[in-house]
Amino acid sequence: MPQHEWPLWEVFIRSKNGLDHKHAGSLHAADAQMAIEHARDVYTRRMEGISIWVVESKYIHASNPEEASSLYDPANDKPYRHPTFYDLPEEVKNM
Secondary structure, three states: OOHHHOOEEEEEEEOOOOOOOEEEEEEEOOOHHHHHHHHHHHHOOOOOOOEEEEEEHHHOOOOOHHHHHHHHHHHHHOHHHOHHHOOOOOOOOOO
16 A cells, blocks of 8 residues: 555553543554554654554544534533542542
8 A cells, every 4th residue: 555545543642550541643554553653653752651542533433512512411410420529539649
């Protein structure tokens, strides 16, 4: 497959154990292994990451921001879904 036809991959990097992966950017690669290697070279040059996820962009589906009110309003009447009234012990980190 010629380089100009390589699929687009989204790159997610986790910086420390226990933290979530954050979107770092996008790149083109022939396959997942090449995407991970390129992501390592491009997005973790200074040893920032401990884990890399790559996802081919065509497999990502997102909600429409214009439909946010209808999508999220049903959760407003369920306060038990929002853990704002729980006391967390000091030992719990990164929550």
